[in-house]
Amino acid sequence: MTNLIEIRGVTHAYRTAAGELPVLDDLSLAIPEGGFCAVVGPSGCGKSTLTRLIAGLMFPDRGEVLLQGEPVRSPRRNVGMAFQNPVLLEWRTILQNVILPLEIVAPRMPKAQREERARSLLAMVGLEGFSDKRPSELSGGMRQRASLCRALVHKPDILILDEPFGALDAFTREDLWQLMHQLRAEEPFTALLITHDLRESVYLADQVVVLSGRPASTQHVLEIDMPGPRPIDMLYSAQSVQWLAELRAQIEIAQGRSGTRKVMA
Amino acid sequence: MTRRQLQKIVTPIIGILVFLALWEFWVWYMGWPTYKMAAPSDLWPAFWQYRELFLVNAWQTLWRTVVGLGLAVVVGTILGMIMGLSRVMNDGLYPLLVGFNAIPKATVVPVVALVFIGQHDFNTILIAFMISFFPIAVSVAIGLSTLEPEYRDILRSLGASRFTVFWKIALPKTLPEFFGALKVAVTLAFIGTNLVEIVTPHGRGLGSLFDSGRIASNYPLMFAVLIALAILGIVLYYIVVALERIFAGWADRQPT
Helix, strand or coil: CCEEEEEEEEEEEEEECCEEEEEEEEEEEEEECCCEEEEECCCCCCHHHHHHHHCCCCCCCEEEEEECCEECCCCCCCEEEEECCCCCCCCCCHHHHHHHHHHHHCCCCCHHHHHHHHHHHHHHCCCHHHCCCCHHHCCHHHHHHHHHHHHHCCCCCEEEEECCCCCCCHHHHHHHHHHHHHHHHHCCCEEEEECCCHHHHHHHCCEEEEECCCCECEEEEEECCCCCCCCHHHHHCHHHHHHHHHHHHHHHHHHHHHCHHHHHC | CCHHHHHHHHHHHHHHHHHHHHHHHHHHHHCCCCCCCCCHHHHHHHHHHCHHHHHHHHHHHHHHHHHHHHHHHHHHHHHHHHHHHCHHHHHHHHHHHHHHHHCCHHHHHHHHHHHCCCCHHHHHHHHHHHHHHHHHHHHHHHHHHCCCHHHHHHHHCCCCCHHHHHHHHHHHHHHHHHHHHHHHHHHHHHHHHHHHHHHCCCCCCHHHHHHHHHHCCCHHHHHHHHHHHHHHHHHHHHHHHHHHHHHHHHHCCCCC
16 A cells, blocks of 8 residues: 655754754654554654644654655645644634635635535534634634634645644543544545544554654554444443553653653652 | 613713813812813813814824824834844844833934924924834734744645735734734824924924913913814724724624
């Protein structure tokens, strides 16, 4: 199978006043077309740096980031991003917020067509009646749904999710997890999810990559071999518990090796 | 008209009437003659007597203030953009601007009057501009430099240019701060205009009318000028508020 994204031996450091701060060290991972990869690891281990490298907002010191076999050398037009903060534009309606990427990627697409596309996505996430509302009128979970629509509206090749469910309450989070499976069934996409939540990674991903502490490298890869859409109670199966225990153990190792715990304490 | 709307119009009017009544009562109670303190009832005759002068001078003051403020908006926004988008320029310009702003503009008036001698319109506009561009520059700079990186990333990752990010996100996001500053600036510009009109003897504007009232010991006229200035100030302020409603009304949250 061809890999949509391939990261080969990426090493990267930030240059700060205090000298070089290495964040990624010989990191590799690969996501096949249509795959869903979750990346977990200790805090501050360079997960967000990884998203910026894939989006083409930053370039690695060493190693390669390949999208469809091509090295990423500039921002890619076919990327959709969603963050922990939904970053909706307050002066636009929900519909206009969702349309935003199309204004950049497909400026010549007729207005009616753009709106139709945005409306169909909003309907898919259960926001049909909220197209003309302002973001401030929506709850946190609804805003995050709209943010997902915006990330998907231009049919990106890769969806980058940087802890999008991190700030939500537990029930809303589970709702949105289920929504992700539903969206994947109706709007196939390839996704990279950054998360701190092991249950989230097991429920959503086909492949969970555990990063070591800073500087991050690939420490462990766990294949979650279960077809979607997955019922939420799959998390309570014996198999899931085993997966979670395995990931938990790997995180312990990652934290131990990084030494960040000692520094923080 | 709903009760709520009626209340919005009637309450401030009642406020003004109560204020005038207290003022009138106070002057009457203290038994002050008009050359010590004028009462509201003394003002109307003064207004009426000099009504043409009031109209001519109010217009003089108004247009100079608006031109000075317009200049402050243009220059302040450009300066704010330069400082907000470039760290180096921010570090270089900030102390200069703060220092410049700290100089009392009353001390600048004679300097300007000497440098551009006889250019009364120009001098007045210049001072109105100098006194009012600072809050605009600072608020635009802060609005731009505090833009969360995620906002930028969402468009940058799609290959949008810096200008597109500015136009679609940074600029509209700064509008509430901009209008907040404009409300301060409009009053400041107004003060600047009057400062020049009072200090330099060019005989134009409400400031000069105030000064001639002072010279002639015509206290009712002086107070009438103050009231006229207050009315002009209120009008200018609410014009800015109306513009804010149109362009940045989205930032106004309905109380829930």
